[in-house]
Amino acid sequence: MADNNSGFMSNPLVKWIEYRLPVFSTLDHMVGSQYPTPKNLNYWWNFGSLAGLCLVIQIITGIVLVMHYTPHTSMAFDAVEHIMRDVNYGWLLRYMHANGASMFFIVVYIHIFRGLYFGSYKAPREILWFLGLIIFLLMMATAFMGYVLPWGQMSFWGATVITNLFSAIPVVGEPIVTWLWGGFAVDNPTLNRFFSLHYLLPFVIVGIVILHILALHQHGSNNPLGIDTKGPQDRIPFHPYYTIKDAVGVGAFLIFFSFFLFYAPNFLGHPDNYIPANPLVTPEHIVPEWYFLPFYAILRSVPDKLGGVLLMFGAILILFLLPWLDTSKVRSAKFRPIYKQLFWVFLLACVGLTYAGGLPPEGLALVIGRVCTVYYFAHFLILMPLVGWFEKPLKLPASISEAVLKTEPGAAGSKA
Amino acid sequence: MKTTMMRTILAAVVIGFAAPALAAGDTATPPAQKWSFNGPFGTFDRAELQRGYQVYKEVCAACHAMKYVAFRNLADPGGPGFTAAEVKALAATFEVTDGPNDAGDMFKRAALPSDKFPSPFANEKAARASNGGAYPLDLSLIAKARVNGPDYLKALLTGYTAAPAGFALGEGLHYNAYFPGNQIAMPQPLNADQVTYADGTKATVEQMAHDVSAFLMWTAEPKLEERKRMGFKVMIFLVVLTGLFFMAKKRIWAKLH
Numbered sequence: 005m006a007d008n009n010s011g012f013m014s015n016p017l018v019k020w021i022e023y024r025l026p027v028f029s030t031l032d033h034m035v036g037s038q039y040p041t042p043k044n045l046n047y048w049w050n051f052g053s054l055a056g057l058c059l060v061i062q063i064i065t066g067i068v069l070v071m072h073y074t075p076h077t078s079m080a081f082d083a084v085e086h087i088m089r090d091v092n093y094g095w096l097l098r099y100m101h102a103n104g105a106s107m108f109f110i111v112v113y114i115h116i117f118r119g120l121y122f123g124s125y126k127a128p129r130e131i132l133w134f135l136g137l138i139i140f141l142l143m144m145a146t147a148f149m150g151y152v153l154p155w156g157q158m159s160f161w162g163a164t165v166i167t168n169l170f171s172a173i174p175v176v177g178e179p180i181v182t183w184l185w186g187g188f189a190v191d192n193p194t195l196n197r198f199f200s201l202h203y204l205l206p207f208v209i210v211g212i213v214i215l216h217i218l219a220l221h222q223h224g225s226n227n228p229l230g231i232d233t234k235g236p237q238d239r240i241p242f243h244p245y246y247t248i249k250d251a252v253g254v255g256a257f258l259i260f261f262s263f264f265l266f267y268a269p270n271f272l273g274h275p276d277n278y279i280p281a282n283p284l285v286t287p288e289h290i291v292p293e294w295y296f297l298p299f300y301a302i303l304r305s306v307p308d309k310l311g312g313v314l315l316m317f318g319a320i321l322i323l324f325l326l327p328w329l330d331t332s333k334v335r336s337a338k339f340r341p342i343y344k345q346l347f348w349v350f351l352l353a354c355v356g357l358t359y360a361g362g363l364p365p366e367g368l369a370l371v372i373g374r375v376c377t378v379y380y381f382a383h384f385l386i387l388m389p390l391v392g393w394f395e396k397p398l399k400l401p402a403s404i405s406e407a408v409l410k411t412e413p414g415a416a417g418s419k420a
Numbered sequence: 421m422k423t424t425m426m427r428t429i430l431a432a433v434v435i436g437f438a439a440p441a442l443a444a445g446d447t448a449t450p451p452a453q454k455w456s457f458n459g460p461f462g463t464f465d466r467a468e469l470q471r472g473y474q475v476y477k478e479v480c481a482a483c484h485a486m487k488y489v490a491f492r493n494l495a496d497p498g499g500p501g502f503t504a505a506e507v508k509a510l511a512a513t514f515e516v517t518d519g520p521n522d523a524g525d526m527f528k529r530a531a532l533p534s535d536k537f538p539s540p541f542a543n544e545k546a547a548r549a550s551n552g553g554a555y556p557l558d559l560s561l562i563a564k565a566r567v568n569g570p571d572y573l574k575a576l577l578t579g580y581t582a583a584p585a586g587f588a589l590g591e592g593l594h595y596n597a598y599f600p601g602n603q604i605a606m607p608q609p610l611n612a613d614q615v616t617y618a619d620g621t622k623a624t625v626e627q628m629a630h631d632v633s634a635f636l637m638w639t640a641e642p643k644l645e646e647r648k649r650m651g652f653k654v655m656i657f658l659v660v661l662t663g664l665f666f667m668a669k670k671r672i673w674a675k676l677h
Contacts, residue, residue: 267651
């Protein structure tokens, strides 16, 4: 038995089950007292468990919403209004699901930027990083298709714009778009397949999340210092230390979520999606949900359609090369004086892209979009390899416990 | 009957309304209004919603449908607060098509509280045919389908002015500073004393526009009060819970050193 000093594990029923199915010891090894964790994780490390929570919220609210929704072009919009008006707490479910998608992206973006800052993608965590990126790609596909389901104006025109991107592919582009649509325009077959896939993909995400956690447990969490744990003095059991720390994060996150959910449920949405889809009326300005705006800005920064599409997908695919584009052996930006500055410039470029993506591609917005697009790629392709070579990193501490005791005597929750 | 109503409205005198002078094509920003439903503790003003319903019924409903709202909703908590008996009597003044009956025929009957508001036109083509080609939108969700919906609606309803000099107004269109493109097919719908409020409130254009805009916010977001009320309870719960988690975290981590 894995955990000998726990009263819970000596319970006769628990022992009986454990003897036949080692579920308790398995859990204990995954997120319990038998999972050793660096003792210096700061609150930025909360966003992994928060992302898991978001996924669970989306799946549960989604499954209940499906019980009341009808995936048909002539009924989908009405079905959503039925949920909002006549289903008990339907408004709560739908607003949770719609805002939950935004929350999921906020959490995952912070999770990704945390990984970028502290070098969590470096050896031996490259596959962990890849799995995270695959989850991110699946999330984008799922969110895009989910946004189509209410069949409002932005649903319809967003679907039209995004599926049309594939027409940029030479020779086979048009047939591919027809194949995606299931017809010659975005119509009922499109809505039906998006609904089917929107229900499927979250469970694929669950599968990849399990692999993501498996890969994480192989070498354990990275930490704000970016150095490996050297022995028991550097580690603490996940439970109770990080279960309770994650609980604090969950509470704070739910307060943030509830603010939007109860007081500004439509703030992150677009008013046009309360207009039923109309293939004959194009909205003045088609924009995707806010979390796609940086990529939308990259797409529209390129005057050539195929070039824009390639660059947009390239913006995500380039992240797969990051473990090799970053030539520095030091993980944490804390000890990398130049990279640390560049990280914030990169973040600023991403904010600039988000801003530019929300405006029509003309004038200043187009200039900002283009400058930020160039910087986005230059950051990865030019700056990361060069800085890794030329930067002189600060001296790394000998061990986590040494650094923790030196900088923050008496307080364990290091703020890095 | 509907066309008579339309003509009456069409013939109505355009009242000069204070609006900033704008270049052709500029859309004015609707001024922010004070709404009873704003803020974390906002609620709808029952009397205001009842007056708004009256404006909707007597003016807007001549051309605009509201297909997501049922008569029974008028008695729902967080709404205009009509009683069940009032709603029943009110619904009975409308006629709806039902059927088919056992003989296979559609028939007319008095509306019941469970019926949705009957639409003024059978379909979009009929609506366009009666409105010079323009389509009066369904108003159920209009307050959420526009940026700052209630502010915009009030500004639009009170924003009819004579077109500035040099503005080329299309035939059958009307100048409105707040409408995108400044040319709107809908003639000025509200004129002073157009309705006689049951509660004796003076029916100025400003008053009617305010009431009906609030009413349209309610039809778009009928669960607003329930949402904000629940939100407050959830927030209190979460703040206490997070506080407890935080204190527990401090105690547990204190053992580390």
